[in-house]
Amino acid sequence: MIQFLLKRLIGLIFVIICVTFITFIMGYLAPGDPIHSMMGQHFNAKLYMQLRHLYGLDLPWYQQYFNFLVHILHFDFGYSYKQQQMPVISIIATNLPVTLELGFWALVLQFLIGIPLGILCAIKANTWIDTANMGTALFLYAIPVFVSAVFVRFAIAQIDQLTGAGWPPTGWGDPWQYTWPDIQTKLAPILIFAIGGAAYIARLARTSMLEVLRQDYIRTARAKGLRERIVIYRHALRNALIPLVTTFGSSLGFIVVGAFFIENIFNIHGLGSITMTSVTGRDYPIIQATVLLLTIAIVLGNLLSDILYMIIDPRIKAE
Amino acid sequence: MSIQDKNTEMNDSGELLSTAPISSPDQYLHENPLYVDNQEKKPDQQKSLKPFQQSIRRFLRDKRAVISLGIIVFLILLTIVGPPIYQHIGIPYTNDAGKQVGPEVYHNPFRHDLDFADKPISARFWLGTDSVGADLLARLMQSLLISISVATAVEIIDILFGVTIGVLAGYYGGWIDQILARITDVMFAFPGLLFAILLTGIFGPASDLFLDKLPIIGQYGNARLIIVSIAFALTSWPMMARYVRGQTLQIKANQFIEAARTVGSSDFKVITRHIVPNLFSIVIVASTLNIAGTIIGEAGISLLGLGVQDPGSSLGLMIAERAQAIETSHPWEVLLPCIVLAIIVLAFSFLGDGLRDAFDPRSKD
Numbered sequence: 001m002i003q004f005l006l007k008r009l010i011g012l013i014f015v016i017i018c019v020t021f022i023t024f025i026m027g028y029l030a031p032g033d034p035i036h037s038m039m040g041q042h043f044n045a046k047l048y049m050q051l052r053h054l055y056g057l058d059l060p061w062y063q064q065y066f067n068f069l070v071h072i073l074h075f076d077f078g079y080s081y082k083q084q085q086m087p088v089i090s091i092i093a094t095n096l097p098v099t100l101e102l103g104f105w106a107l108v109l110q111f112l113i114g115i116p117l118g119i120l121c122a123i124k125a126n127t128w129i130d131t132a133n134m135g136t137a138l139f140l141y142a143i144p145v146f147v148s149a150v151f152v153r154f155a156i157a158q159i160d161q162l163t164g165a166g167w168p169p170t171g172w173g174d175p176w177q178y179t180w181p182d183i184q185t186k187l188a189p190i191l192i193f194a195i196g197g198a199a200y201i202a203r204l205a206r207t208s209m210l211e212v213l214r215q216d217y218i219r220t221a222r223a224k225g226l227r228e229r230i231v232i233y234r235h236a237l238r239n240a241l242i243p244l245v246t247t248f249g250s251s252l253g254f255i256v257v258g259a260f261f262i263e264n265i266f267n268i269h270g271l272g273s274i275t276m277t278s279v280t281g282r283d284y285p286i287i288q289a290t291v292l293l294l295t296i297a298i299v300l301g302n303l304l305s306d307i308l309y310m311i312i313d314p315r316i317k318a319e
Numbered sequence: 320m321s322i323q324d325k326n327t328e329m330n331d332s333g334e335l336l337s338t339a340p341i342s343s344p345d346q347y348l349h350e351n352p353l354y355v356d357n358q359e360k361k362p363d364q365q366k367s368l369k370p371f372q373q374s375i376r377r378f379l380r381d382k383r384a385v386i387s388l389g390i391i392v393f394l395i396l397l398t399i400v401g402p403p404i405y406q407h408i409g410i411p412y413t414n415d416a417g418k419q420v421g422p423e424v425y426h427n428p429f430r431h432d433l434d435f436a437d438k439p440i441s442a443r444f445w446l447g448t449d450s451v452g453a454d455l456l457a458r459l460m461q462s463l464l465i466s467i468s469v470a471t472a473v474e475i476i477d478i479l480f481g482v483t484i485g486v487l488a489g490y491y492g493g494w495i496d497q498i499l500a501r502i503t504d505v506m507f508a509f510p511g512l513l514f515a516i517l518l519t520g521i522f523g524p525a526s527d528l529f530l531d532k533l534p535i536i537g538q539y540g541n542a543r544l545i546i547v548s549i550a551f552a553l554t555s556w557p558m559m560a561r562y563v564r565g566q567t568l569q570i571k572a573n574q575f576i577e578a579a580r581t582v583g584s585s586d587f588k589v590i591t592r593h594i595v596p597n598l599f600s601i602v603i604v605a606s607t608l609n610i611a612g613t614i615i616g617e618a619g620i621s622l623l624g625l626g627v628q629d630p631g632s633s634l635g636l637m638i639a640e641r642a643q644a645i646e647t648s649h650p651w652e653v654l655l656p657c658i659v660l661a662i663i664v665l666a667f668s669f670l671g672d673g674l675r676d677a678f679d680p681r682s683k684d
Binding site for chain 2: 299
């Protein structure tokens with residue numbers, strides 16, 4: 001177990017170093033001089049050299065990269081090129097809570113919706129409940145998140161016109177506050193975000209439950225004369241849930257990517273939207289920081305799901 | 320190729336995660352025989368059919384997949400022959416300046432004419448016009464052409480790289496296998512879309528200067544699609560290589576490979592004659608499923624404003640242009656590309672699922 005964890009940790013550090021290198025080298029090779037564009041029309045050769053030195057851009061690339069890594073270890077992501085030289089960390093600190101909240105609820109809801117639905121469909125396999133739910137899940141899983149977001153915004157607008165409810169179409173309330181207006185703005189993005197993942201989890205839960213239900217020990221349990229309810233909840237359900245733990249890691253990946261679109265369509269100012277503005281504005285310190293943050297989230301999610309898998313299922317021996 | 324070779328291919332494509340819905344435990348049991356012995360003693364009437372033909376039969380029986388294939392073929396034909404036909408249908412009219420304007424002008428996806436902005440469906444504009452007066456049907460066909468071209472370009476690189484490196488990693492193992500494993504690790508942590516956003520965002524504006532000058536592909540703001548394609552190809556081949564590697568490992572363990580080696584075939588001959596042909600099904604299935612992802616990705620990148628630029632058309636761009644104004648006016652203009660995108664993505668994923676079920680031995684009946 002400890003050996004496995006060590007091995008995984010080394011792999012994880014390797015992956016993170018690779019990702020930082022890729023983002024760094026992209027910024028380094030990018031055409032255009034950031035200091036030049038930062039100074040705009042007020043170009044001044046002396047100040048230019050000073051700023052270059054301040055941002056460490058006068059060093060060779062390997063030294064820049066090394067400094068970058070050292071600074072990351074001190075949680076120092078440097079200063080923004082564009083936003084009046086604000087520290088990157090404070091820009092991220094204002095935007096991160098929004099994305100965290102969005103992602104957290106999406107993650108929680110997709111398991112809360114997906115698992116019961118999948119189990120229900122497995123129990124009622126081949127009935128209309130199963131066919132209808134799985135058919136919908138298939139659609140929801142395949143359709144990109146921005147398409148469903150547009151459909152939902154349209155639906156909200158139509159309902160609004162009919163009832164005059166005054167549902168706010170876009171934006172985001174105060175982070176982690178749940179008054180009625182907050183819920184109104186947050187509900188649609190969170191639900192859309194969750195629903196695609198929920199569909200995926202429901203399909204997996206159903207397959208896994210069906211797999212368990214045809215095991216011998218379930219037949220034994222039934223043969224003993226146990227009530228169906230106990231067979232399902234006590235004997236089958238627990239084992240059916242084990243493979244779902246592994247989806248946790250990939251769900252985080254979905255959420256990281258989906259955040260870009262959800263925040264774009266619903267005008268939410270989170271991590272995805274600052275990454276987008278810094279990509280179009282070529283504000284490399286922010287890009288590097290956000291990309292690092294997003295990849296660390298995914299990598300840790302994968303590690304966590306592997307560890308959970310090992311804890312829950314003692315049959316799995318680490319290789 | 321002998322039946323024996325094909326059989327091994329059929330038995331071993333279990334690398335793809337099967338998420339296809341299974342309708343009932345009974346059906347599941349039926350499709351997945353518990354007793355492996357049964358597979359060896361095939362019924363007599365199946366003996367005459369090659370496994371590949373069996374797969375095709377299974378595929379043809381899958382209504383959803385066949386309909387999806389039909390839709391895809393229709394859409395591809397539409398993108399190729401649609402625009403020239405559409406630009407010849409329509410009655411010329413005389414504009415304010417007294418000039419004759421024919422269908423080849425007003426059915427051009429790149430034409431802007433504010434006099435005809437936001438027009439509803441009519442005989443002149445079959446699906447109406449958008450906010451700058453461009454014909455929506457013409458733009459949709461152009462967008463689909465973009466989607467399909469990007470997907471094709473990505474798949475060509477994906478298959479080329481994925482199969483070459485996957486086979487080498489599976490056949491030889493060793494350092495090439497190690498490198499592949501590390502690359503896939505990184506790719507798992509670095510979502511393809513994020514990579515594409517960075518690549519297009521950082522190199523897009525500068526590359527416009529020279530990519531714009533390329534004939535055909537570079538025109539009408541499509542230049543950045545080259546970067547988009549490269550980004551998606553770079554992030555998708557490791558997955559393909561992993562599937563291929565797994566499959567190669569299984570094929571390699573078979574007797575016919577050993578036999579080929581015994582009679583003195585070189586490694587090159589074993590790989591090209593005996594391994595690569597057996598990878599056909601897994602490559603087809605994996606790339607069909609990947610196409611759906613690529614189409615979503617291209618639309619997404621264009622939606623974020625990093626892909627196709629202004630005069631051009633992309634499903635994502637068409638959605639982005641009007642998505643923020645959906646409450647106020649003309650929802651049709653944004654719902655239409657959404658629906659088309661949903662249809663094409665669903666068609667490719669259903670086709671991929673169908674192909675997987677057809678080629679997957681576990682669903683053999």
